[in-house]
Amino acid sequence: MEDTLEGTREEASGSEAPAQVTQPWTFSKSSLIRKLRQHLISTRSRPTMAAPSSGGLEVLLSTLQNAGDIENMLNILNVLDELLSAGTDRRIHHMISKGGSEALLTALVNTACSFTPNYTILLPLLHLLAKVGYRDRQIGLKAQKADAVLVVLGLLRQNTENARRAAACLWVLRVFCSSVTTADLLGKNRGLDVVFKLISSHTTKHLRTVKAAVDAFAAMLCSKINCRTAVMKGYIADLLKLYEDWHNNDVNLKNIPIRRALLHCLQRASNSAVGRDALVAEGGIGLLFQTTQTCLTMKGLESLVEPAIQLMRKCNPKVPLPLTSDKSAFSFPLPGRPVDDWDADLGLYDGSLEDDSDEDAENEEPDNRDYEDDLETDVNKLRPRPEPDRPLEQLGQYVCLCPELHHDFQDLDSSSEIDESSDDDSTQEGDLNDQRSSELPSDRDENHLQTSDFHKHYLNCSRKGQVGHSSMVDRLLEKYGICIPNHDPRLYATTAANTKSIAGYSILAFPDFWGHLPPQEQEPMAKRPPHVQRKKVFEDIQRLICPEDIINKVVFDMDDTSSQCSPDMCPSSLRFFSKFESGNLRKAIQVRSHEYDLILNADVNSSAHCQWFYFEVSGMVAGVPYRFNIINCEKGNSQYNYGMQPVLYSVREALEGKPHWVRTGSKICYYRNHFCPRRGQKHSFYTLTFTVTFRHEDDVCYLAYHYPYTYTTLQTHLKMLEKSVDPRKVFFRQQNLCDTLAGNSCSLVTITACPTSRAWKHLHQLRNRPCVVLTARVHPGESNASWVLKGTLEFLCSSDPVAESLREAYIFKIVPMLNPDGVINGNNRCSLTAEDLNRQWLKPDPNLSPTIYHTKGFLYYLNSIGRTPLVFCDYHGHSRKKNVFLYGCSMKETLWQSGSPINTVSLKEDPGYRTIAKTLDRIAPAFSFNSCNYLVEKSRASTARVVVWREIGVLRSYTMESTYNGCNQGIYKGLQTGTRELEEMGMKFSQSLLTLRRNAIHYNSRLIHNASALLDLDDRLLDHKSNNCFEDDEPACMEEIEYSSCSDPFGANELDTDVSANVSSEEEDEEDADICRNGQRRTDRKSHLVPHYLKQDTLEPLTIKGGQCNGIDISNSYLY
């Protein structure tokens, strides 16, 4: 807003006013005009003196409408033109605000309707109207009101043989079409036919007029009715022929603007379904494909390639996913709900792809605006309000979840103890077996023990196996045994037997079973090859124009095992599999010999939320690039467009001592495709495409969105940890918080230090340690959260001195997986209720969201016994941002950022909510303070972070978001995160908690020493700013992810230049030169500010809103 002020001032008092007085008059010396002009200038330079009614501009405009005198009119037009050409658009807007458009329209109608229209006046009038009208959003309606629309159409009819006059009329008609109703009016009066006649086949004559005609025709197609008319009259076919003709004959590339304008016409037509159908029916896609291929071979044709591709994508007919139903292959009966109820959950498709959308240039800063509107401004909702949502009596059930408070530590000397309440499955040892071991020749020589033998069928966790056989697993471990810390394949297999999945999985994915070690080297982000998406889109388009090249063979179908390809039936196809924990491949279709479309299963009981993937692939040929397309992704953008790669695990490599998930894949991109759900063509999906070249022949590999971490992995890990700690020092309890809907246990882990003795003061110290509550994995697709939590757990159980101090300082209460059912069944977002559990915190249903209900209940319990947690943190993964960062809650920052009029100075707020982030910024390399924010959004009112902050009264209540990709700052800059870095983050988070205790602790000097040494902190406040949490932190993608909108490529400058050329040029040669020059120039329309630029502005504390500055209205005081 401040720059508005400056710009205006400069214009008002700056260069042109005095300078122009000395310039010679081109036209008349009429005293009237001179007076007007001087009046205008003096008025403008002395704004405060000018009474609005006597403004010079008004006088000029009024004279223009009423003067019959040709000379006067010409002079006024000349003055106006001079004034408007010299300055910026702002002047034109000023003129518009003073009724300039209406005056020009009236003058036009009056002149045109006189007995003999005078073109000496009409031509400059039309030119001026085109310039002004282009900037006046209301011009279409104003033109209708002034009855000017048909007048100009009439002028055009009379002047089809006069190129200059026709061009001027065409520009004006084009700007009139900014209103759809005006376009309709023109269409009703056969405007399409009149204009179309002026679009000729390739020629060297009157190029400016031809282009003006194409532009006007495109403008008229903003109306659906006109689109239909154009289709009916065969104009789409004609436009395609014209495009081909100009393409073929434009040998010297002089006609790029006309070719582009023709594409623009087609794009406009394709905003309607009839237009798209006609374009396809007329062979438009094939034509565009061929011409574009030619364009690619020549330099300087980029401005044609991009719109052509967008047009092809847009017209590529929507194809429903090749599934019998959009619904998840899994359904689960919910307590208290009819079985097929979820069937109707279809509000998901928001119709974001408008079928017949009119283009709009208005929405300048939607993200920013939406975001600010979302901020909570109701102080009452921003105030902590700790009161339970349930009767206090019900909280008694949680007493047993604080065993450390009631334990008497009688057995401090004994080596171990068993907690009755813990979920003990460890009696199943040795139950692991090999159902199909008979199929495995036992006398194979060792070298023949191939990777393929370890295919999932031999890794079975069924309890009901045969007894007394030599287990495949035993042999595997004997031969290839490796040591992965805190992992044991046998324990994994026995633990898996207790994991309850909807499909009744009995097969283990090898990586989960065998274990993963982070690779030695760090993995840099992938470089995006130039135009990778374009190449992929071409391949997609070729499916339509060369259907005979497409195999379209289903090689895997979760719903129909009979279509599963066996190695004998399809020796040349890859084989897929995903019937294991967290696996979720629904269907695989071989499209070309080395290309597969993959469809993900929707979340249980729903028809949506696809993004996470995890599946097995085998039967590959080494060294051959395979293209994989996951065709039903749903998010609007992805870090896959910014250097992220999927992860791959090779069984062969694992057996060779490299049990690593590694980042893999090349030619990766993510873009909107032409597939749609079976119900609802308005919605469409996104493709994640990547190419993998496998290193080994006949390997068994696993591909995933991110490092998998299953429920069984967690349960195994907790058992290992429990075994690993010294029970005399570390108090470690795993308890069952509650059962999930599917009957899995949701674990609550308690970690703290055992007291040094049973002396009262030691027990007292223990019982007065503040609580830290950590939760994770409410969103099943966010496996990174589990890896971070693994790091936290391992660190807290370790013998590191800082960990010891932490245990002595706090009682940790950890719910490592809030959504076990979702994780087990391969969901991406939801629980079995098809609801996002992190939107249930306000009023969790005990039957439908038990894990949330009881976690919240437990927090209330802590609150009720005066032990409100010092810190609450819910670990998440973020798919659209880099680094790791925190979201917290601050009343003041929220009010301040939302522009609320409430005076925040008088509000009291403990600034301690920032301490952890400040510490992490120093000690955690992946952490980015600048990505953190503490704003409370209305849309997040029912998330853990906001509810725990407000209802439980936890000042430090956070969501910790970890990237799926990597970092763009610090020592990990440019690297993708591995599990090592994620675990490190979990460790650093724990360490940062020590700083909270540094000043409060007086009983343990060692602890203070540890904290200071570790963190090397002083009390200097870091001057960081809180950031806005825009969904998307990345710059616009290099290539258009979407295709639904096509922007008008022709800017005001281009129009102005064409108009000026029409005024001056007499010969066609010059005209050609202009057009050619224009073709080289980039369109110079004011670019929309993209959100990430805006963001900086919104951070400024003193943003002046609505033109108000200290109560003074600054928007009107200059110029006028």
Ligand SMILES: [Zn+2]
């Ligand atoms: Zn999440």
